[in-house]
Amino acid sequence: MQVPLLDLKQQHAALRDELSAALVRVLDSQQFIMGEDVRLLEAELARYTRARYAVGCGSGSDALLLALLALDVREGSEVVTTPFTFFATAGAVVRAGARPVFVDIEPRTYNLDASKLDEIITGRTRAVIPVHLYGQMAELDGMLGVARDRGVRVIEDAAQAIGAEDAEGRSAGAVGDAGCFSFYPTKNLGAAGEAGLVTTNDEETAERLRRLRVHGGATEYHHDEVGFNSRLDTFQAAVLRVKLPHLDAWSDARRERAAVYTRLLDEAGLADVVTPPFVSEGARHIFHQYVVRVPEARRDALLEHLKAHGVGTKVYYPVPLHLQPCFADLGYKEGDFPESERAARSTLALPMFPELTGEQQEYVVETLRHFFL
Ligand SMILES: Cc1ncc(COP(=O)(O)O)c(C=O)c1O
Structure with missing residues (x-):
């Protein structure tokens, strides 16, 4: 698939x-x-x-x-x-x-x-x-x-x-x-x-x-x-x-698919996959991206595994801005913003769009499960 x-x-x-x-x-x-x-x-x-x-x-x-x-x-x-x-x-x-x-x-x-x-x-x-x-x-x-x-x-x-x-x-x-x-x-x-x-x-x-x-x-x-x-x-x-x-219906569809991912990932018992967190449960997150956090040491291998199995994925964003060459004159160095650096090394986005089917989502989670088993 x-x-x-x-x-x-x-x-x-x-x-x-x-x-x-x-x-x-x-x-x-x-x-x-x-x-x-x-x-x-x-x-x-x-x-x-x-x-x-x-x-x-x-x-x-x-x-x-x-x-x-x-x-x-x-x-x-x-x-x-x-x-x-x-x-x-x-x-x-x-x-x-x-x-x-x-x-x-x-x-x-x-x-x-x-x-x-x-x-x-x-x-x-x-x-x-x-x-x-x-x-x-x-x-x-x-x-x-x-x-x-x-x-x-x-x-x-x-x-x-x-x-x-x-x-x-x-x-x-x-x-x-x-x-x-x-x-x-x-x-x-x-x-x-x-x-x-x-x-x-x-x-x-x-x-x-x-x-x-x-x-x-x-x-x-x-x-x-x-x-x-x-x-x-x-x-x-x-x-x-x-x-x-159509925007509200599209964003609601994304929210529903996000809830499905979170449920499927919970059911799969993948302790290594942290699902998207909420600032507050009562807020309306429109899920432009559905981003999970995984152990740093395995993130890049997981990216390759997903791609090899036909699952689209991407890292938003792999290099924090304080480490971009064009900002070198600002004087920042690696280690200055440990949480941003950790997020850049440990997160990846899963497929997310309003028309994503339940079957596709099950396949994505199954592909993740295979990797961590
Ligand atoms: C957080 C953020 N800020 C700014 C922009 C810039 O928007 P644009 O690509 O329309 O210039 C984007 C999108 O690309 C974005 O995701």
Whole structure:
């Protein structure tokens, strides 16, 4: 049996006609830049994320950069974040001219350890970026308290977490000063190319985001500050508007499949496989990824075993950001963030998408069981 890590073709087959019609509609309108679909999608996503404002842009990476600039992160600022995330989280900080300052993760949830925040904030710290990794919201309460007390902005990297909620029912991207989303095609809500979005509850920040994405000018050919070009493409907006009404059902299907994996793995009695943990049982984890932890010494052999038996798998992420060559000048070394380094050596993702069948999941768990027996 072949079980891909992700299968986008089934989702596409179900929506093919509707998507084609939406794309032709954009073509016929000839409104490629900031067309009607962009405006409508922004309103729909503000409603969906329960943030007051939603500003589309070119990618999740640009969403982070725009949010940093809109919140006055500049040359000389420090921005605190986790080293166990996709590169863009820290890459955007450097692009904004600031310095990433890493804090280790909490080993249970893989999200930034808020208890370490207070000691790491300095007079230069301008923002903290928690990442809602794999689709689960980071624990924000402690973080928000410390950040507010110290005059630090909170930018949620919600690229993997659209529609996630914490135990209090707060929605990813609507809690901090800004929330950043990616519609990279593999995300729970995926475009047919690059697209992103920033949410905020602050009108002034929203206005500034709208300016920054068109070279910093609210009026054509008048520039209040230097921004860049990062608009959400109208074709992508049209695609996302077709998909958005299905997002909750897709994420619920992922949640159900996650529960099936966890049950099957428990039943298999695999003491060596740690199933995805929860910040809080009452929260809504949207399972962008289903990531398990296994003994470090056997992780790479397990990757090979799964691949050899037709099971798609991947490590998110194999090299923590403090050990990336491009960040060598930040002065970090191996051992600085032991939990992030341990997670990078001991985790792997199992196939996860809404159309995954029970039979496929049983095969994945059976393949794992064979390895550990
Ligand atoms: C946590 C995280 N942050 C940022 C990004 C960047 O998004 P994009 O690929 O749309 O630029 C991604 C996704 O790729 C991500 O997973």
